[in-house]
Amino acid sequence: MAKITLRPDRYMYPRPTLLVGANVDGKANFLAVGGGGVAGADPPMLGFPIRHERYTLKGILHNMTFSVNTPSVDLVKETDYCGITSGAKVDKVKVCQFKVFYGNLKTAPMIEQCPLNLECRVVHALNVGKHFFIIGQVEGAYLSEDCITSGKPDVNKIKPLIFNLETNEYIAFGKVVAKAYSVGKELKARE
Amino acid sequence: MAKITLRPDRYMYPRPTLLVGANVDGKANFLAVGGGGVAGADPPMLGFPIRHERYTLKGILHNMTFSVNTPSVDLVKETDYCGITSGAKVDKVKVCQFKVFYGNLKTAPMIEQCPLNLECRVVHALNVGKHFFIIGQVEGAYLSEDCITSGKPDVNKIKPLIFNLETNEYIAFGKVVAKAYSVGKELKARE
Numbered sequence: 077m078a079k080i081t082l083r084p085d086r087y088m089y090p091r092p093t094l095l096v097g098a099n100v101d102g103k104a105n106f107l108a109v110g111g112g113g114v115a116g117a118d119p120p121m122l123g124f125p126i127r128h129e130r131y132t133l134k135g136i137l138h139n140m141t142f143s144v145n146t147p148s149v150d151l152v153k154e155t156d157y158c159g160i161t162s163g164a165k166v167d168k169v170k171v172c173q174f175k176v177f178y179g180n181l182k183t184a185p186m187i188e189q190c191p192l193n194l195e196c197r198v199v200h201a202l203n204v205g206k207h208f209f210i211i212g213q214v215e216g217a218y219l220s221e222d223c224i225t226s227g228k229p230d231v232n233k234i235k236p237l238i239f240n241l242e243t244n245e246y247i248a249f250g251k252v253v254a255k256a257y258s259v260g261k262e263l264k265a266r267e
Numbered sequence: 268m269a270k271i272t273l274r275p276d277r278y279m280y281p282r283p284t285l286l287v288g289a290n291v292d293g294k295a296n297f298l299a300v301g302g303g304g305v306a307g308a309d310p311p312m313l314g315f316p317i318r319h320e321r322y323t324l325k326g327i328l329h330n331m332t333f334s335v336n337t338p339s340v341d342l343v344k345e346t347d348y349c350g351i352t353s354g355a356k357v358d359k360v361k362v363c364q365f366k367v368f369y370g371n372l373k374t375a376p377m378i379e380q381c382p383l384n385l386e387c388r389v390v391h392a393l394n395v396g397k398h399f400f401i402i403g404q405v406e407g408a409y410l411s412e413d414c415i416t417s418g419k420p421d422v423n424k425i426k427p428l429i430f431n432l433e434t435n436e437y438i439a440f441g442k443v444v445a446k447a448y449s450v451g452k453e454l455k456a457r458e
Contacts, residue, residue: 079368079379080415082408086311087383087420088304089337089427090281090440110447113279113304116316116395120277123314123400125307146280149444156451171457177270188270192278202391202402204307209314209402211395217273224271228433229278236280237444238429242419244448249281250441253340253428256301257435260347266362 086111093237093246095158096124097143097185098135104169104176104185106145107132108159110239120214122196125207131163133208139183140198142212145190148235152246154189155237179216186218191234193218277302284428284437286349287315288334288376289326295360295367295376297336298323299350301430311405313387316398322354324399330374331389333403336381339426343437345380346428370407377409382425384409 092113095106112124122144126133136142147155154172161168169176175188179195186193196212223233231249238247283304286297303315313335317324327333338346345363352359360367366379370386377384387403414424422440429438 078412079384079409080412082410084311084405084408086305086308086313086405087385087408088283088313089383089422089425090283090429091305092279092281111305114277114282114302114316115314115400116398117277118397120275121395121400122277122279123304123306125305152445153450153453156445156447156449157454158451160448160451166458171454193270194278199395200393204312204390204402206309207307209306209312211393211400214275214277217275217278218270219273221269221271231280231431231433231438234280238281238440239447240422242422244446246444246447247422248441248444249429250439253437253439254343254347255435256347256430256437257351258347259344260349260351262344263348263362267357
């Protein structure tokens with residue numbers, strides 16, 4: 077297959093759609109982030125990019141804590157709203173009617189309506205051009221009780237959103253393609 | 268909705284399924300990575316976690332370059348194989364019948380059969396416990412010519428894989444839920 081050369085960019089599929097929370101000047105605020113991912117496993121770490129001028133960043137760096145809330149497809153309107161407005165101008169919690177709760181870290185606000193909530197402590201804040209890349213260790217994990225299967229989060233119940241930067245669309249998860257750590261064994265015969 | 272407290276872990280949905288490439292001892296090798304994401308936008312940066320003992324890491328840190336190849340659902344078998352075997356023991360390129368090409372960086376091997384290929388230069392290598400978190404700047408981007416729409420990568424043609432750590436499954440993309448930077452505007456009436 078012939079290849080086309082594109083202008084170098086951060087083409088990453090899938091990208092998550094997350095609501096990152098922080099207390100800014102003592103008040104809960106949430107920013108929609110369409111990027112980031114797992115940064116480590118033991119201890120568990122997540123990372124995400126955030127532009128220098130973001131209102132939420134002020135609170136993250138002040139408290140050195142943040143939350144990562146996974147919205148379901150049912151919250152797509154609220155999620156998008158948190159991406160197109162600034163907490164410096166509007167009270168997103170009030171407009172979105174979010175119920176906010178706190179965990180062990182005390183300063184990482186979480187959204188009850190989001191099926192999955194993680195509270196994190198900042199371990200790295202890297203300046204990577206127009207963004208900071210924030211890496212946090214997960215110190216608390218909360219799941220809505222109707223989203224669990226066999227003791228684990230169930231994506232069929234959480235119904236997370238994929239963010240597609242190229243088309244500016246939120247996309248749902250699709251069908252299972254294959255079993256991991258399994259389907260590739262067939263190729264061992266070729267070794 | 269009542270919440271269940273889980274043991275803190277890196278619960279992130281969606282997680283990508285990527286084939287990270289490096290030259291190790293002068294030979295192309297590819298590792299399946301079910302994590303990582305966008306780390307910055309300007310300049311474009313990607314990051315991913317990799318265990319200290321991985322064979323591929325040796326090549327990444329030696330050359331300070333790597334590639335990120337996005338496999339389609341049609342390559343799920345090869346992708347899984349690259350996750351369950353080590354390049355120290357088998358020649359993954361040969362077993363998977365990958366056609367390898369190189370771009371501007373010269374030392375970041377890419378897989379022609381993967382619809383999307385990015386070549387990156389390492390800008391940060393962070394020790395985050397049992398993993399390194401590698402952040403690279405995207406310096407080259409290549410797309411199979413049948414996967415482009417309006418000058419951009421098209422996920423409906425690329426057909427990337429989501430990795431679900433909880434069920435050990437590869438999942439396809441689903442349907443579009445809503446338009447980003449748009450659907451949330453409806454809530455502005457509540458401000």
